[in-house]
Amino acid sequence: xxxxxxxxxxxxxxxxxxxxTADLLPDDFSPLAEIESLLLDRFARSxxxxxxxxxxxxxxxxxxxSGSRIVANLYQVDGASNEDVCLRPxxxxxxxxxxxxxxxxxxxxxxxxxxxxxxxxLPTGPRVLREFQQVGVERLDTPGxxxxxxxxxxxxxxxxxxxxxxxxxxxxxxxxxxxxELLDSSGLPRGVQVALVEVLSESxxxxxDPAVTGDRFLSAIENHLESLTAWLSTGVRNxxxxxxxxxxxxxxxxxTLYPEVVGRRAGRDVIARLRRKWELGQGLxxxxxxxxxxxxxxxxxxxxxxxxxxxxxxxxxxxxxxxRELRGLVASLQAYGIDPARVELDLGxxxxxxxxxQMMFVLLVDTPNGSLEVxxxxxxxxxxxxxxxxxxxxxxxxxxxxxxxxxxxxxxxIKIPSTKKPKQILVVARDANxxxxxxxxxxxxxxxxxxxxxxxxxxxxxxxFDFVVxxxxxxxxxxxLASGKETTVPSREDLLRLSSPTGGRSS
Amino acid sequence: MIIxxxxxxxxxxxxxxxxxxxxLKTAGYKVRRASDRQYEATISGHPRFHxxxxxxxxxxxxxxxxxxxxGVTGYDVFAERxxxxxxxxxxxxxxxxxxxxxxxxxxxSWIDVSHALDLVELxxxxxxxxxxxxxxxxxxxxxxxxxxxxGIVHYQVIDSDGALELHPSLGIADIIVDLTSSxxxxxxxxxxxxxxxxxxxxxxxxxxxxxxxxxxxxxxxxGPLALILDAIDGVRASEGxxxxxxxxxxxxxxxxxxxxxAKYLTEGGAQHVARGQVWDAVGKDAWRVTALVQAxxxxxxxRTLFQLGALRVVALPTRFVYDRxxxxxxxxxxxxxxxVTTS
Numbered sequence: 035x036x037x038x039x040x041x042x043x044x045x046x047x048x049x050x051x052x053x054x055t056a057d058l059l060p061d062d063f064s065p066l067a068e069i070e071s072l073l074l075d076r077f078a079r080s081x082x083x084x085x086x087x088x089x090x091x092x093x094x095x096x097x098x099x100s101g102s103r104i105v106a107n108l109y110q111v112d113g114a115s116n117e118d119v120c121l122r123p124x125x126x127x128x129x130x131x132x133x134x135x136x137x138x139x140x141x142x143x144x145x146x147x148x149x150x151x152x153x154x155x156l157p158t159g160p161r162v163l164r165e166f167q168q169v170g171v172e173r174l175d176t177p178g179x180x181x182x183x184x185x186x187x188x189x190x191x192x193x194x195x196x197x198x199x200x201x202x203x204x205x206x207x208x209x210x211x212x213x214x215e216l217l218d219s220s221g222l223p224r225g226v227q228v229a230l231v232e233v234l235s236e237s238x239x240x241x242x243d244p245a246v247t248g249d250r251f252l253s254a255i256e257n258h259l260e261s262l263t264a265w266l267s268t269g270v271r272n273x274x275x276x277x278x279x280x281x282x283x284x285x286x287x288x289x290t291l292y293p294e295v296v297g298r299r300a301g302r303d304v305i306a307r308l309r310r311k312w313e314l315g316q317g318l319x320x321x322x323x324x325x326x327x328x329x330x331x332x333x334x335x336x337x338x339x340x341x342x343x344x345x346x347x348x349x350x351x352x353x354x355x356x357x358r359e360l361r362g363l364v365a366s367l368q369a370y371g372i373d374p375a376r377v378e379l380d381l382g383x384x385x386x387x388x389x390x391x392q393m394m395f396v397l398l399v400d401t402p403n404g405s406l407e408v409x410x411x412x413x414x415x416x417x418x419x420x421x422x423x424x425x426x427x428x429x430x431x432x433x434x435x436x437x438x439x440x441x442x443x444x445x446x447x448i449k450i451p452s453t454k455k456p457k458q459i460l461v462v463a464r465d466a467n468x469x470x471x472x473x474x475x476x477x478x479x480x481x482x483x484x485x486x487x488x489x490x491x492x493x494x495x496x497x498x499f500d501f502v503v504x505x506x507x508x509x510x511x512x513x514x515l516a517s518g519k520e521t522t523v524p525s526r527e528d529l530l531r532l533s534s535p536t537g538g539r540s541s
Numbered sequence: 542m543i544i545x546x547x548x549x550x551x552x553x554x555x556x557x558x559x560x561x562x563x564x565l566k567t568a569g570y571k572v573r574r575a576s577d578r579q580y581e582a583t584i585s586g587h588p589r590f591h592x593x594x595x596x597x598x599x600x601x602x603x604x605x606x607x608x609x610x611x612g613v614t615g616y617d618v619f620a621e622r623x624x625x626x627x628x629x630x631x632x633x634x635x636x637x638x639x640x641x642x643x644x645x646x647x648x649x650s651w652i653d654v655s656h657a658l659d660l661v662e663l664x665x666x667x668x669x670x671x672x673x674x675x676x677x678x679x680x681x682x683x684x685x686x687x688x689x690x691x692g693i694v695h696y697q698v699i700d701s702d703g704a705l706e707l708h709p710s711l712g713i714a715d716i717i718v719d720l721t722s723s724x725x726x727x728x729x730x731x732x733x734x735x736x737x738x739x740x741x742x743x744x745x746x747x748x749x750x751x752x753x754x755x756x757x758x759x760x761x762x763x764g765p766l767a768l769i770l771d772a773i774d775g776v777r778a779s780e781g782x783x784x785x786x787x788x789x790x791x792x793x794x795x796x797x798x799x800x801x802x803a804k805y806l807t808e809g810g811a812q813h814v815a816r817g818q819v820w821d822a823v824g825k826d827a828w829r830v831t832a833l834v835q836a837x838x839x840x841x842x843x844r845t846l847f848q849l850g851a852l853r854v855v856a857l858p859t860r861f862v863y864d865r866x867x868x869x870x871x872x873x874x875x876x877x878x879x880x881v882t883t884s
Contacts, residue, residue: 053627097694104687158627160881223662231692261658261737288652296648296731298672307666308653338809 054156054164056437066167066440068450069198070149073169073434076194077147080186082171085146087128090151092122098420100389107154109164121153126414126431127421129172129271134423142427143175144184149436158541163437170411177415177428181359184393184413184430185366191409191432192372193399198439203408204398207339207363208404210412211356212332212349219352220325223314226262259326290344309517318464333382339364342379363393391415396418401445408442457500457533460485467506471526478530489514501533542756546591547765550603550612552579553594557745560638561613567860568772574626589765598622602747603674605629610753617643617743619719621680630754632770632874637780639745641722643680645687645738648709648716649731657737660716661693667715677705677714680740683868684718684856687740687792747773756859758875770871775861784855785811786844788819789828790852798850806832806850809842813864827852833862 051057058066074084090111095453097105101121104231109121122128125148133144149169156162171190188205195203217227288301295301335342342362350357360379368374394412411432418427443450458481461472472482483499502513510523512532523529552558554577562572565584572592574582582592593609600612601619605626616634619626647654656661660674667674674696678684681698688696699714706726708714718740721727727734757766785806789798799816807814811832819829834842839856846854 060587105694106685155624157624226658226661261656264656266737292650292652294731295650297651297715298712299648299651299715301650304651307662311653311659 047343052164052513053158054162056163056165065444065450066436069440069443070167070169070436072198072450073194074147074149076197077171077190080145080190080193082145082147082190085132085148086127086150087122087125087132087148089122089151090119091122091128091131093118095131095421096120096123098127100124100127104154107156109153123154124152125150125168125170125433126172126429127417129431130174130414130417130423130427131421133174133427134418134421140174141424143173143179143462145171145173146360147171166437166438168433169436170409170431172429172431174418174427174429177426179428181363181366181393184359184363185370186364187411187430187432188363188367188395189370189372191395191411191434194434195397195399195409198450200399200408200446201442202400204378204405205367205372205376205395206380206398207360207393207395208380208382208412209356209360209393211359211392212353212381213329214391215353215356216325216328216332221263221321222325223310230262240268256326259322262322263425311525329406336380336382337378339377339379342381346381359392389414391417395432399442399446400443401444406438406442407435408439457481458483458498458535460499460502462488462502462504464488464504465506471507471510474526475530475533480530480533503529543760544610544753544756545589547589547611547753547757548609549584549590549592549599550600550609551592551594552597552600552613557597557615557639558594560636560745564636564773564776568769568776570769570772578716582861587765587769587799590769595714601626601629604748604750607750607753607844609750610757611747613653613745613747615639615743616639616746617641617680617741618682619746619748620741620743621682624682628751630751630874630877632749632754632870633773633777634746635744636747636773637744637777641720641743642739643683643720643741643743644727644734645740646706646717646719646721646732646734649728649733655735657691657735659735660688661691661880663715664693664696673697675699675714676689676716676718677708678718679705680718683740687718706732720775747876750854751881752873755878758871758878762871767871770874771869772861774870775863778862778864778867779859781836782859782862783811783836784828784859785832785834785839786853786855786857787830787832787846787851788853788855789830796828799830801849802830802846802851803832805845806830806834806842809838810835833859 079082093108093110096108104123108123111121113297129146129148133140147170150167151165152168153165156164158164167388171187173187182408188207192203192205195201213231217230222230233280275327285301285305292301295304297367335345343364344356346360364374364377364379367377369382392413392415395410396407397409399408409432411430413428413430415426415428418425459475460483461468462471462485463473468484472484475482485502499515500516504511508520509528510526510529511520511522512529513520521532523532551561551572555832557806565572570587571585572582572588574592574594581592582594584590595603597614597618600614601622603609604612605628607628611632612629613636616631619629619631644661645657653659664674676684676688676696677699679700679702681700684698699708701708701713702709705719706712707730708717709732710730717732719727720743721734722844724734754766757764763765786867787802787806789802796818803814803816811834814830814832816828816830819827821827834856836856839854843854
């Protein structure tokens with residue numbers, strides 16, 4: 035932006051806020067800090083110790099498992115020496131990496147909590163934040179240790195939200211196991227399965243209306259299965275034209291048609307893959323049809339937990355572990371005191387199936403602007419191994435979006451009660467003695483601000499302060515800003531007594 | 542706030558330049574440029590417009606930042622940076638020239654790779670073999686978005702400005718994502734497209750700075766933005782169409798013949814067909830049918846028209862075509878800008 039000239043004085047262009055970020059001035063920051071403090075306190079009471087991991091992480095950490103939506107929006111750090119470094123888009127991967135690298139390895143279960151900024155290069159728009167804060171927990175444990183960890187984390191998220199003032203959130207629980215099981219038994223190549231999981235995972239937003247979610251999920255399935263059919267039919271066409279029955283003949287024909295093979299793949303790799311694809315195309319058309327039917331059935335499995343659990347019995351033979359886990363989980367949540375009617379099961383709930391290995395959940399809150407997701411999480415067994423751990427370590431966790439939670443609380447008119455703070459004193463500096471008094475009072479644990487303007491009205495009427503103190507000592511004049519009452523105290527010790535939390539007026 | 546001058550950024554040379562200058566001239570906005578080396582110009586009869594010439598990538602930045610209020614560039618260039626340049630809004634996505642496609646191209650010897658889904662498997666195979674699947678492109682953002690939608694995560698983008706067609710044979714990359722219009726260059730370099738591998742359909746496009754579009758929109762339907770967009774709308778709608786006038790013999794049973802001619806033209810794809818009674822030079826009853834007909838179809842129509850009873854067929858060039866029910870770009874842009882403001 036060019037410099038503007040105002041009243042014959044050159045004014046430099048204003049340096050603006052980076053898009054998708056927000057300044058939090060004291061009045062904006064305070065409610066956010068109160069919510070963060072409340073959440074971390076409730077996590078700590080449940081045995082989750084706070085930790086901190088870096089904002090900068092290797093890009094590959096997130097590429098391995100974070101899901102394509104997150105990977106596509108990574109904030110890459112520019113610079114020749116930092117080509118593979120990014121700003122973290124979430125904290126789970128960093129925490130699992132920290133566990134893998136810790137020496138000695140922490141004992142399981144390892145319960146930690148965190149709070150910090152995350153960064154996603156989202157398309158900008160009104161109210162879209164590219165830097166926002168997540169507050170959450172991770173519990174690393176032994177894989178296959180049952181659903182007790184799942185129940186503990188879901189309960190903790192729900193309880194922390196109740197403590198913040200929202201006790202009527204819906205807990206929507208999904209499970210990646212059924213979809214993965216269906217795909218595994220379909221005979222589709224692994225790479226194609228991974229792609230299908232990604233597509234289904236990206237097809238929905240958790241706080242979509244369930245009917246919309248279902249429709250999007252099904253239309254994503256339909257679109258992808260159509261693409262698969264097209265893909266296999268092109269494979270068969272090519273196969274018929276170019277693959278003779280034996281490998282020697284195929285190789286000869288291939289080298290006649292393409293005497294020079296361009297690129298980093300050898301001719302035999304091309305032929306081998308073509309043959310595999312051709313064989314797959316021969317046998318898979320029927321499989322795709324039955325896969326489509328089963329996925330449709332799956333998408334239909336959503337509603338209140340008791341009702342869906344009853345309907346789940348027909349999948350008992352296909353995925354016995356998953357059905358057992360879901361029943362166990364709902365029972366454990368009931369033991370924690372959560373009404374099953376508050377729990378909604380949605381087995382077509384596609385978001386996150388690329389990242390989570392089994393259970394996944396979100397907390398949804400009704401607001402005047404519709405139902406909004408304030409917290410999401412799930413189980414991610416296998417992540418530690420994907421990040422290079424030699425041991426099988428399981429994990430489950432969740433994160434609250436702090437700004438989102440603040441907005442939802444505000445929309446519902448809920449104010450987090452302020453934690454008790456020491457009294458705040460404004461010392462009016464009429465001479466240098468004020469600085470000594472301020473230092474002494476701060477040393478005694480009080481919050482003191484020096485008014486260098488000699489008691490200007492704007493400062494002395496500031497609602498942050500409890501008392502205004504004037505004088506050079508040994509006696510001081512004290513004004514109680516709430517009552518307007520003025521007193522004179524003979525010494526600074528008397529001033530301290532007046533200002534202590536038990537002295538003077540209560541804060 | 543009145544914007545004056547209205548800065549219009551155009552590509553300085555090449556087919557993107559030729560096309561827009563032609564459209565503007567037909568629309569009544571002749572660009573007056575003293576020489577090819579001059580980077581500023583005016584528009585005859587429209588003193589508020591100030592034309593500047595720059596590279597297509599710079600045009601996107603300058604319109605986003607508001608130094609230029611309108612700009613013509615390739616849609617591919619805009620789309621690649623769309624996430625970042627959120628103050629640049631598309632006014633016309635396709636100005637009707639400069640068409641090309643951004644496509645995935647693989648070595649032609651990869652006969653096992655015929656569909657975009659094959660890339661999913663290939664990327665996974667490369668990873669399993671401890672290799673990185675490499676993709677050369679000048680469009681890393683669009684490429685990553687395309688791959689992400691297909692669940693392809695494990696690959697490396699080689700961001701390059703050079704001739705990408707050589708990259709697979711030199712081992713720099715395994716495949717490329719590049720622009721093509723006829724596919725000849727790809728074929729000459731032993732590459733080919735695959736099914737489902739079109740990343741983007743592109744053409745020359747007009748973009749505008751959102752706050753400037755809002756400010757100019759406030760000048761209303763008689764303002765400079767409405768007038769230039771209405772003119773371009775008219776020119777775009779007339780492209781490829783001729784105004785056909787068919788006059789029939791007074792001796793024929795006029796209404797019946799006119800009806801048959803109108804029916805024949807309508808069935809042949811003509812638009813805005815109208816018929817009516819006229820009188821010839823000596824006052825005898827005759828008929829006339831008018832229509833908009835695609836220019837390339839006119840020679841094939843004339844013999845049948847004479848057989849149906851026409852005496853004379855005249856096809857006139859059209860310069861502006863407006864349809865009461867047609868969409869006005871100015872109105873659409875104003876709606877879109879208002880929607881963004883209130884959301």
